Amino acid sequence: MDILLDSFISAILLLKSLDAELYAIVFVSLKVASSSTFVASFIGIPTGFAIAFKEFPGKRTVITILNTLLALPTVVVGLFVYTFISRRGIFGPLDLLYTQKAIIVGQVILIIPIVTTFTIAAISQIDDRYRKTAMTLGATTLQTAVVIFREGRFGIMAAVIASFGRVIAEVGISMMLGGNAKGFTRTMTTAMALEYDKGEFILAVALGVILLTISFTVNLFFNYLQGRARV
Amino acid sequence: MDILLDSFISAILLLKSLDAELYAIVFVSLKVASSSTFVASFIGIPTGFAIAFKEFPGKRTVITILNTLLALPTVVVGLFVYTFISRRGIFGPLDLLYTQKAIIVGQVILIIPIVTTFTIAAISQIDDRYRKTAMTLGATTLQTAVVIFREGRFGIMAAVIASFGRVIAEVGISMMLGGNAKGFTRTMTTAMALEYDKGEFILAVALGVILLTISFTVNLFFNYLQGRARV
Amino acid sequence: GADKVITMSTTTSTQASGLLDLLLPEFTKDTGIQVKVFAKGTGAAMRDGMDGNVDLIFVHAKAREEMFISEGYGTKRYAVMHNDFVILGPPNDPAGIKGMKGAAAALKKIANAKAMFISRGDDSGTHTKEQALWVATGLPLVCKTTNIVKKGKKRELVFSHPKGLGEWYISIGQGMGKTITFADEKRGYTLSDRGTYLKYKVGRKYGLDLEVVCEDDELLNNPYSVIPVNPAKYPHVKFDLADRFARWLVSPRGQALIANYKLLGQQLFCPDAIPDAK
Amino acid sequence: MLFGIKNLTKVYGGRKVLDIPELSLEKGKVYGLLGPNGSGKTTLLEILSFLLPPTTGEIVYDSRKVDFSETFLRGLRTEVVMVEQQPILFTTSVYKNVEFGLKVRKKPKEYRKKIIHEVLDLVGMRGFAEASAHRLSSGETQRVAIARALACSPKVIMFDEPTSNVDIENQIAIEGILRDINVQKGISVILATHNRIQATKLSDSIIFLFNGKPASSIYENIFSGSVRRDGDGNTYCLIHDKVRLVVRTDKTGYVKISVNPKMIKVFPAQDIPSGDHGFVGRVIQLTDEGGDVRALVDIGIPISVLLGKEEYKQAPILTGERVALVCPPESIEVM
Amino acid sequence: MLFGIKNLTKVYGGRKVLDIPELSLEKGKVYGLLGPNGSGKTTLLEILSFLLPPTTGEIVYDSRKVDFSETFLRGLRTEVVMVEQQPILFTTSVYKNVEFGLKVRKKPKEYRKKIIHEVLDLVGMRGFAEASAHRLSSGETQRVAIARALACSPKVIMFDEPTSNVDIENQIAIEGILRDINVQKGISVILATHNRIQATKLSDSIIFLFNGKPASSIYENIFSGSVRRDGDGNTYCLIHDKVRLVVRTDKTGYVKISVNPKMIKVFPAQDIPSGDHGFVGRVIQLTDEGGDVRALVDIGIPISVLLGKEEYKQAPILTGERVALVCPPESIEVM
Ligand SMILES: Nc1ncnc2c1ncn2[C@@H]1O[C@H](COP(=O)(O)OP(=O)(O)OP(=O)(O)O)[C@@H](O)[C@H]1O
Ligand SMILES: Nc1ncnc2c1ncn2[C@@H]1O[C@H](COP(=O)(O)OP(=O)(O)OP(=O)(O)O)[C@@H](O)[C@H]1O
Numbered sequence A, B: 001m002d003i004l005l006d007s008f009i010s011a012i013l014l015l016k017s018l019d020a021e022l023y024a025i026v027f028v029s030l031k032v033a034s035s036s037t038f039v040a041s042f043i044g045i046p047t048g049f050a051i052a053f054k055e056f057p058g059k060r061t062v063i064t065i066l067n068t069l070l071a072l073p074t075v076v077v078g079l080f081v082y083t084f085i086s087r088r089g090i091f092g093p094l095d096l097l098y099t100q101k102a103i104i105v106g107q108v109i110l111i112i113p114i115v116t117t118f119t120i121a122a123i124s125q126i127d128d129r130y131r132k133t134a135m136t137l138g139a140t141t142l143q144t145a146v147v148i149f150r151e152g153r154f155g156i157m158a159a160v161i162a163s164f165g166r167v168i169a170e171v172g173i174s175m176m177l178g179g180n181a182k183g184f185t186r187t188m189t190t191a192m193a194l195e196y197d198k199g200e201f202i203l204a205v206a207l208g209v210i211l212l213t214i215s216f217t218v219n220l221f222f223n224y225l226q227g228r229a230r231v
Numbered sequence C: 001g002a003d004k005v006i007t008m009s010t011t012t013s014t015q016a017s018g019l020l021d022l023l024l025p026e027f028t029k030d031t032g033i034q035v036k037v038f039a040k041g042t043g044a045a046m047r048d049g050m051d052g053n054v055d056l057i058f059v060h061a062k063a064r065e066e067m068f069i070s071e072g073y074g075t076k077r078y079a080v081m082h083n084d085f086v087i088l089g090p091p092n093d094p095a096g097i098k099g100m101k102g103a104a105a106a107l108k109k110i111a112n113a114k115a116m117f118i119s120r121g122d123d124s125g126t127h128t129k130e131q132a133l134w135v136a137t138g139l140p141l142v143c144k145t146t147n148i149v150k151k152g153k154k155r156e157l158v159f160s161h162p163k164g165l166g167e168w169y170i171s172i173g174q175g176m177g178k179t180i181t182f183a184d185e186k187r188g189y190t191l192s193d194r195g196t197y198l199k200y201k202v203g204r205k206y207g208l209d210l211e212v213v214c215e216d217d218e219l220l221n222n223p224y225s226v227i228p229v230n231p232a233k234y235p236h237v238k239f240d241l242a243d244r245f246a247r248w249l250v251s252p253r254g255q256a257l258i259a260n261y262k263l264l265g266q267q268l269f270c271p272d273a274i275p276d277a278k
Numbered sequence D, E: 001m002l003f004g005i006k007n008l009t010k011v012y013g014g015r016k017v018l019d020i021p022e023l024s025l026e027k028g029k030v031y032g033l034l035g036p037n038g039s040g041k042t043t044l045l046e047i048l049s050f051l052l053p054p055t056t057g058e059i060v061y062d063s064r065k066v067d068f069s070e071t072f073l074r075g076l077r078t079e080v081v082m083v084e085q086q087p088i089l090f091t092t093s094v095y096k097n098v099e100f101g102l103k104v105r106k107k108p109k110e111y112r113k114k115i116i117h118e119v120l121d122l123v124g125m126r127g128f129a130e131a132s133a134h135r136l137s138s139g140e141t142q143r144v145a146i147a148r149a150l151a152c153s154p155k156v157i158m159f160d161e162p163t164s165n166v167d168i169e170n171q172i173a174i175e176g177i178l179r180d181i182n183v184q185k186g187i188s189v190i191l192a193t194h195n196r197i198q199a200t201k202l203s204d205s206i207i208f209l210f211n212g213k214p215a216s217s218i219y220e221n222i223f224s225g226s227v228r229r230d231g232d233g234n235t236y237c238l239i240h241d242k243v244r245l246v247v248r249t250d251k252t253g254y255v256k257i258s259v260n261p262k263m264i265k266v267f268p269a270q271d272i273p274s275g276d277h278g279f280v281g282r283v284i285q286l287t288d289e290g291g292d293v294r295a296l297v298d299i300g301i302p303i304s305v306l307l308g309k310e311e312y313k314q315a316p317i318l319t320g321e322r323v324a325l326v327c328p329p330e331s332i333e334v335m
């Protein structure tokens, strides 16, 4: 049991050691995860809006497909992206494989379904009178969307938070498309996987503790944003 | 590019071959994932309700912690559970490690935050008049909760679907706690990871295609349930 | 500069053993060339080479390496080093093979006793070796073929193992460390490379109960080599730098570093190019 | 012409909830829209404010034929604003709610501030500018919603029962505002209401909806009852198990009837004529309607009688007084 | 005694929206609750139906002291049902909505069916039993909500403006129901409304709320205006920039005043007395109030005057007629 206690202490020691390598890893993790979350939100939230609002044939099928894609395994995403950006793939010459960009591409694909489905769920629960009211007051489609976004921001924020959590904790795609190259594409999770492979369980969990601490900080920030948005 | 096409055809071949081994893997995956989803929903949905409804000091902190736990890495969960159920752990004598039960325990821990946070998000967006109306009509706390569940079922269903997707696509915990033992704890994702490690990318993606097909079927079923629930 | 960076895919054992952490900084110091390492399963590492994603590979699967070269993916196989495999078993040794020299005979005894054996089952170098040992036992093997389509053509994948899969023979398809852990937890036998075993046995706060029950057989040798990817196949690869790394590894400097790498006081790898390097 | 409507229908799940063969509304007028619950008032207002596309039909607005494409509609919506029956305020302050339409119209900040204070004053909600909108009482909410619409200074405003939850003082104020924006700014108003007095007081013209159709018949004195036949072969309608009205109809069972208030005759109570059509009741209310007088008489059910100016002057009746009424069969329409 | 209230307050964000030192309500009666928007009617009803805990204070219900613990309250809630001002229906059929309270009370299926049809009949919604509740019009929704509460046959029903969106015919019906359940079944009723006529007609007793406090003063003729002083040292209140009422007050600026309708005197138009307190206006409505007569006179603002039975009989006034009013300063209260 004391592996947990040991890990805590190790985590503190690691942090206190001001180890440059550790900070690089943390930095890469945060950079990649926030980029992915940002890009996915940028695509997924408007898509979710469009699907929630428009009535079109096959709408339920589209939602079912999105729900299915919530079960997209990282291996599939990883290999899918791999086929395009590997040297033999059509984007091979761009030399994207084993870069942070590659991880971001993969992670974006992974979480777009999450952002989109939960945006849809959040938006569909919003009283339709908000839409009608904004429109009758002369709002454009975009302005109406902003109103609805404001009203549904807790749900949408939850979607974004979940997506961020998913990618910062994700290991498969980072490993396959990033390659866990020290100093370049090593993230907290790939480092954890490595330590685990090495049998350094305590170090693996210590890194996990650090990851959760960072995620907690990020969430405190989100929380602060939500608090402000409450008016 | 043609790896994708190859994988599709291979997936069909695999399915057509009526391979007993494949079916065993699919069966284990479905059994484990649905058990985890069920148990996690059973715990997470009521917890979400309680948090959404009760006003208590530290409520926002609890929500922030839950949001943080959305970033729980599978390695951490895996090792955490491992320390308890390994032969040296306090539950060692139960001989749980490398069984499907162990995977379920880990996965439940992984997705409880998902079910709970999204239940909270779904419930808080529901018009408070539903609660008041149910109560004034004489409903008990439980009956009131049922009313609100009905009104928020789309959001809650989305949470359950996302959790199911998360666990059926999850590989880290299944690998660490299940051990990927052929015929016992090999799931679709651990099999995929194995094929990937072997460099058999086509087979890995083919398994992924099968996984998505199954997930699609499950979602069609969910969709049917939702459709029925619409009255 | 950015040009002086090469990429290498390798099996997890070279990285997990800590050897690369020793070698690479020295190499960079000597030549100014940086090496980016991607550690993964042997199969996946070789795939990287075949797809031209890396400049060289560092693996241990001799037969497949030779095929890699004969198919034109690699230029030359530099034999760098070897370590050896050991058969591990629980202290009570239910199959009674402790002290046996013959690896094949030991496995046969395990099979006959139906004592639990944990196989990596992941087509790794270790798994390949294990399969070769089973062939050497002369026991009847079961082959299982899976049809897939590659480049539009049907192809068969073969997986062979002794009878008793799922009864006493457990195939777990995972890395070495996990396989050792599994065997330790389930009190079974397994085949492992010595380096990983040592790390797990004495390198950690909670060691293993597993013990070496069979070692020092010729059959248990485990040779590692590096192969630069063929620039004729992939013109973009940095062949010159990659080849320089390969040659550095088999140079006296590289070989001496390998010979002197000790983990927990034990030598892990024996240099092969210059066996008596110091 | 403000609105020209042809063959407008709205169908929900196979049911035609709106069916208007022809209707035209003039600019600069106040229209009252009356009709029982479910007659399609809200549906019509939403269609006319371009929030809901009709199932079929043609609408001409301000001599432009309306095609229900989003881009086209958006332009029209800046001219037509609707105040919903149960308005919802955005989850922010009252001030920002009212500001919304002005921001959308790109009005400068100072101007916005001025207008917001003006309209909040009008509805008596000045003190609530900084209050958070979701915490208001129903009447307060309704008044803020009206202010929010007024702030847009559109060409047309639709009010869907704007005073249903408003207190008496503010009902008067809002009725005043309604008249003022029409008279002073020339804004056209369409007002749906159940308050007939309000409708007659404010509107230039009244449209009756019944089952989704404009009703020529007067939407007044509507009662549900069942048609029966007595031993003497008379057909009558029994209302609330209390009042028997002789009717001429072939229908049986449960029906709705309307009694034309102009065709009911009033006599002193002692002069009750013989026959089946007479009732005795108490006058409960007398209302001036542009000279004519509407009397509400309780004969078991409250029935409304319209007396001509002269008729009333010659034989005034007093509240509290008992009178006799006669509803001739031709005053009763079975719907 | 049905409810005994002591020192009840409800505070929202530092503001006391309800503040009732003492109030007791009898069993089996109908109480009318009147008050301007935001005066706390809904808040009081929610507290009395145990949906909202008060900030401070003591409530005794049916001789049981109410402690606001969930288990205790649940028992009470089966006896007290509230119909919200803007009721919400569960997302299911109308039938199931009405069934809810019965199911919760574990009534057998056949009984439920009977009751549901009965109450839907009462509110004229029988035809909608299978309709999906969220698609109803506002008035239909309100009527179903009333039926849903009636189905529970509780001991007390709170109605929060039950007819605000209901059409005239059903307003009458619902008023009838309200009286019937009180008289026939002895159900106590508390009714919040802005419709003063409805309140006087239905209630045994009327409670006025003003700013959260029970107001002794009559909640009528309430106007907002500003207090000014003219050259002659007279203090007057200018209402809607139209009407000047002489008042006695030290306050200045924006105030609310109420004019006691009993203290206003009516004269024929030509007899207008000299002085500053007289106005001439038109009688727009006369309403019978249990013998007394309420006259609504438009003097620029509509003002309500209460005439005693005898007074009216001796000098009846007619609608449409011009009359002179005198509002002595003592009839005016500045709030
Ligand atoms: N989305 C919908 N689906 C199905 N039926 C609907 C829908 N919306 C409205 N209806 C039906 O259409 C009819 C007209 O509704 P509408 O709201 O226009 O009535 P209304 O005249 O405004 O009534 P009220 O006086 O109660 O406000 C009602 O019977 C209602 O049940
Ligand atoms: N949750 C809340 N937070 C803050 N203020 C509130 C809240 N609920 C109500 N109020 C305020 O309390 C006051 C009383 O509200 P209440 O709804 O009881 O009034 P009401 O008499 O029912 O008014 P109406 O006639 O408009 O329905 C209002 O001024 C309102 O703004």
Ligand SMILES: [Mg+2]
Pocket (backbone or CB within 6 Å): D041, D042, D043, D085, D160, E137, E138, E139
């Ligand atoms: Mg309506």
Ligand SMILES: [Mg+2]
Pocket (backbone or CB within 6 Å): D137, D138, D139, E041, E042, E043, E085, E160
């Ligand atoms: Mg209220």
